[in-house]
Amino acid sequence: xxxxxxxxxxxxxxxxxxxxxxxxxxxxxxxxxxxxxxxxxxxxxxxxxxxxxxxxxxxxxxxxxxxxxxxxxxxxxxxxxxxxxxxxxxxxxxxxxxxxxxxxxxxxxxxxxxxxxxxxxxxxxxxxxxxxxxxxxxxxxxxxxxxxxxxxxxxxxxxxxxxxxxxxxxxxxxxxxxxxxxxxxxxxxxxxxxxxxxxxxxxxxxxxxxxxxxxxxxxxxxxxxxxxxxxxxxxxxxxxxxxxxxxxxxxxxxxxxxxxxxxxxxxxxxxxxxxxxxxxxxxxxxxxxxxxxxxxxxxxxxxxxxxxxxxxxxxxxxxxxxxxxxxxxxxxxxxxxxx
Numbered sequence: 224x225x226x227x228x229x230x231x232x233x234x235x236x237x238x239x240x241x242x243x244x245x246x247x248x249x250x251x252x253x254x255x256x257x258x259x260x261x262x263x264x265x266x267x268x269x270x271x272x273x274x275x276x277x278x279x280x281x282x283x284x285x286x287x288x289x290x291x292x293x294x295x296x297x298x299x300x301x302x303x304x305x306x307x308x309x310x311x312x313x314x315x316x317x318x319x320x321x322x323x324x325x326x327x328x329x330x331x332x333x334x335x336x337x338x339x340x341x342x343x344x345x346x347x348x349x350x351x352x353x354x355x356x357x358x359x360x361x362x363x364x365x366x367x368x369x370x371x372x373x374x375x376x377x378x379x380x381x382x383x384x385x386x387x388x389x390x391x392x393x394x395x396x397x398x399x400x401x402x403x404x405x406x407x408x409x410x411x412x413x414x415x416x417x418x419x420x421x422x423x424x425x426x427x428x429x430x431x432x433x434x435x436x437x438x439x440x441x442x443x444x445x446x447x448x449x450x451x452x453x454x455x456x457x458x459x460x461x462x463x464x465x466x467x468x469x470x471x472x473x474x475x476x477x478x479x480x481x482x483x484x485x486x487x488x489x490x491x492x493x494x495x496x497x498x499x500x501x502x503x504x505x506x507x508x509x510x511x512x513x514x515x516x517x518x519x520x521x522x523x524x525x526x527x528x529x530x531x532x533x534x535x536x537x538x539x540x541x542x543x544x545x546x547x548x549x550x551x552x553x554x555x556x557x558x559x560x561x562x
Contacts, residue, residue: 336381529553
C-alpha cells in the first residue's frame with residue numbers, strides 16, 4: 224500500500240517552520256514476526272517532540288529524529304494486520320510512532336490499547352483523555368494540590384495541557400489565572416474555559432499585572448513554558464507554593480547561543496517552594512483512574528474539550544509550526560484522512 228509520510232527535511236532553528244518538513248510517498252513492506260501494522264486515524268501535535276528534532280538529542284525516552292525519516296509523534300490508530308500475539312487485528316492503539324498514514328509497531332515500542340468505553344470522540348484519547356489531559360490531572364492532583372481559595376496560574380493556558388489544567392484547578396475550587404499570547408486568547412480563557420482572569424504574557428507591564436491579580440502571591444504555578452516567564456512568576460510566588468513543571472516550550476525553541484532561564488531560583492529556597500517535573504508515561508497503571516475522572520467531568524459539563532483540528536496527514540508540519548506560532552486554542556490534532 225502507498226504510505227504518505229511527513230519527514231524531517233532539516234533541523235529546525237528555534238521555532239519550527241513548515242519548510243522544516245517534507246511530504247513523501249513510500250510503500251508499506253511485509254510484516255516480520257512480532258510486528259503489527261496500524262492504520263493511523265489521528266495524529267497528536269505535541270510541543271515536547273520538538274526536543275528530539277535537534278541533532279544528538281536522543282535520550283532514554285526517544286532517540287534523536289534522523290533527517291529524511293518520518294517525524295516521530297503520538298498517534299491513535301487501528302490495527303489492520305498483526306504478527307504479534309499480543310496485538311489483535313481491529314484493536315485501537317495509542318502509540319509513539321510517526322507522522323504517516325500507516326505505521327509498524329515493533330517489539331519494544333511504547334503503546335497502549337484504547338478502550339473507548341465512554342463513547343467519546345476517538346481524538347479525545349490524544350487530548351483531554353490522553354497524555355495532555357492526564358498531564359493536567361496528574362500535575363494538579365499529585366503536585367499542585369490546589370485548595371479552595373488558592374490562586375493558581377497556568378502558562379500556555381490556551382494550549383492542549385493548559386486548557387485542561389486550568390479547568391481542573393477550577394473544579395478543585397481554586398481561583399485560576401491563565402497566561403496566553405494574545406488578548407483574544409485571554410478573553411477566550413475567561414469566556415469559554417471559565418478562567419477567572421486572562422493575562423497577555425507579552426504585556427510590557429506583565430509583572431505589575433501579576434501583582435495586581437495575585438496580591439497574596441501565587442499558590443500553584445502550572446508551568447508549560449519555563450524560561451524567563453518562570454523568572455517573572457517566581458517574583459510573585461507565595462510561601463509554600465507548588466510548581467508542577469510540565470513543559471519548557473521556551474527551552475525547546477531557544478537558539479543554542481540564546482534563550483535564558485530564571486536567574487532568581489533562590490526564590491524556591493526563600494519561599495519554601497516545591498518544583499517538581501513529571502511525565503505521564505511513568506503513570507501507566509493510573510491511566511484508567513485519570514481517564515475515568517476526566518470522562519466524568521466531561522459528562523457533567525465541568526470540563527470542556529477544545530480541539531484545533533487539521534485534515535490530512537500532509538498538514539502535520541503546518542499544524543506543528545502553527546502550534547509554536549500560537550495559532551491553536553486547545554489540543555492540536557491532525558485527522559489523517561483529509562475531509
